[in-house]
Each structure stands twice: as structure tokens, then as C-alpha cells.
Amino acid sequence: xxxxCIKAKLENLVDVTAFVESQLETxxxxxxxxxxxxxxxxxxxxNIANYAYSPEDGLAIIEVELTEDPRVIIxxxxxxxxxxxxxxxxxxxxKSAEDRKVGGLGIFMVKKSMDDVFYEYKDGQNILRIEKRLxxxxx
Amino acid sequence: xxxxKKAEGTKLTISIEGRLDTMTAPELEQVVKTSLxxxxxxxxxLKALEYISSAGLRVLLAAQKVMNKQGDMSVTGCSEDVxxxxxxxxxxxxxxxx
Numbered sequence: 001x002x003x004x005c006i007k008a009k010l011e012n013l014v015d016v017t018a019f020v021e022s023q024l025e026t027x028x029x030x031x032x033x034x035x036x037x038x039x040x041x042x043x044x045x046x047n048i049a050n051y052a053y054s055p056e057d058g059l060a061i062i063e064v065e066l067t068e069d070p071r072v073i074i075x076x077x078x079x080x081x082x083x084x085x086x087x088x089x090x091x092x093x094x095k096s097a098e099d100r101k102v103g104g105l106g107i108f109m110v111k112k113s114m115d116d117v118f119y120e121y122k123d124g125q126n127i128l129r130i131e132k133r134l135x136x137x138x139x
Numbered sequence: 140x141x142x143x144k145k146a147e148g149t150k151l152t153i154s155i156e157g158r159l160d161t162m163t164a165p166e167l168e169q170v171v172k173t174s175l176x177x178x179x180x181x182x183x184x185l186k187a188l189e190y191i192s193s194a195g196l197r198v199l200l201a202a203q204k205v206m207n208k209q210g211d212m213s214v215t216g217c218s219e220d221v222x223x224x225x226x227x228x229x230x231x232x233x234x235x236x237x
Contacts, residue, residue: 013161032220035190039224042192046161093229097203105228106193112227 001065008049008060008078016045016062023064024072027134036113037072040130043106044076044085052080052126070134071115075127082121085128086111141187142170149179149210156187159195167195171202179210182237186216191224203233213237 004019006012020041024034041062048060061077085107091100093108111117116131140163141156151174159167175181181202199214206212213235217225225231 010161032223035220038190039192042160046194094232095229097200097207097233100200100229100233105196109193109224109228 001063003064004062005059006062008045008052008058008080010046010049012049013042013045016060017041019062020064020074023066027066027070027072029134033132033134037074037132040110040114040132041074043110044128044130047085047106048076048078048080048126051083052078072132072134073129074131075129077128078126079124080126083126084119084121086117086119140166142167144170144174146178149177150182151175151178151180152182152184154184154187158190159188159198160190160192161194164192164194164198168198168201171198171205175202175205175209178206181206181210181212183212183214184216185214185221186218188217188221191221193228196224196228196230199230199234211235 002023004016006015017038020037021034024037029037045060045062052058052060058078058080063075063077065073067073088104088107090108091104110130114130115133118129120127140158143154143156145152145154153170155167157163183199203212215237222231225234
């Protein structure tokens with residue numbers, strides 16, 4: 001399992017995405033799967049960068065693990081304020097443009113594009129784990 | 140990301156190439172904010188758009204709201220993968236695809 005420890009700042013998104021992509025390089029993933037993973041990584045890291053430590057600075061740890069099944073498991077850890085992004089109600093995606101709110105859309109996209117998403121707050125850490133099954137049937 | 144604007148009378152076409160994400164969306168937001176005066180037909184050409192996250196969706200929604208008041212907005216040429224993001228988020232019901 002490889003790990004990146006980086007300042008939770010928006011400008012580091014490029015490095016975070018590059019790190020995750022470098023871990024998955026050998027798998028030669030379909031474009032769609034790669035895009036779904038990039039999307040989940042962006043939405044989660046941006047959430048941490050915007051809210052976890054605000055207005056202070058802090059670190060985020062990103063771990064990438066590949067299992068035999070095969071699955072990609074990516075874990076995001078921060079020491080910021082306890083925040084369970086999964087507790088938020090899903091946005092109403094049937095509303096018209098005028099009534100739509102885009103808040104909460106990011107984490108909703110994570111839930112839709114990943115096979116599993118877990119959150120726990122443990123020992124002062126927010127731990128968010130996403131899993132994507134690879135191969136066989138694409139969702 | 141590259142943004143290419145093409146104006147023909149009251150019609151404006153904005154082509155977006157590359158990745159529309161948290162880092163690049165503010166640039167498009169700026170273009171949308173400053174370019175829509177007097178525009179009655181707005182077309183987003185997304186055939187070279189490779190990726191869109193919620194930050195990009197937010198800008199498209201803002202543009203749609205402006206155009207609802209002053210004309211029409213449509214989206215053209217998006218890839219299957221981008222289209223799926225529009226579908227998952229319900230944007231396929233809000234945006235008009237041609």
C-alpha cells in the first residue's frame with residue numbers, strides 16, 4: 001500500500017490526482033473507470049481542503065491499495081473537525097435549474113461512481129474509504 | 140483546459156477542451172460572468188471535454204440560470220463518459236442537448 005501525505009490545500013489537487021493515477025498506471029484501466037476514480041478523489045480531497053481545517057491548515061493522507069479481487073481501495077485521512085460527508089442527504093436531482101442547489105452534489109457523485117464508501121471518526125481522525133471494483137462488469 | 144469563444148451576432152459558442160475541475164472551473168465561471176450580456180443563444184461545445192466534476196457542473200448550472208432569463212442554452216458534442224455524469228447528477232434533465 002502506497003501513501004501520500006500532503007497539505008490539504010486546493011492547489012495540491014493536481015499532485016493528489018497524479019499520485020493516485022501513478023498507483024493505478026499498471027492496471028491500464030478503462031477511461032471511464034479512471035474518470036470515476038479521478039472524480040471521487042477530487043470531490044473528497046476538495047472537501048477536506050475546503051472544510052476539514054478551515055481557517056487553519058492541516059495535512060491529508062491518501063492511501064491507495066489494490067486487492068486481488070480486484071478492487072481499488074483509496075482511503076483519505078485527516079485530523080480536522082469531525083465530519084461525516086455520508087450523513088448529508090442526497091440532493092434532489094429532479095428539480096429544475098432554478099431550484100437546483102449544487103451543494104452536496106460532489107459527495108453524491110462519489111457515492112454513484114464508487115461501489116462502496118465508508119466513513120468513520122476514530123482517534124481524532126476522519127477516515128473516508130472508497131472502493132471501486134475493477135474488471136468484469138462496468139457500472 | 141482551453142476555452143474558445145466564438146460570437147456570431149447574439150449567438151455565442153463556448154468550446155471547452157480538457158478538464159473542467161475545481162482548479163479550472165473558476166476560469167470558465169469568469170468567462171460566463173463577463174460574456175453573456177446581450178447573448179440570446181448560448182451553445183457549449185463539449186466535444187473536447189475530457190472530464191467534469193461538481194465544480195464544472197456548478198458553472199454550467201449558473202449559465203443555464205442566466206440563459207433561462209434571456210434566451211436559450213444548449214450543449215453539444217459531449218462524450219459518453221461526460222454524458223453519464225450528466226445523467227447521474229440529473230443534469231441531463233436540466234441541460235438541453237442538441
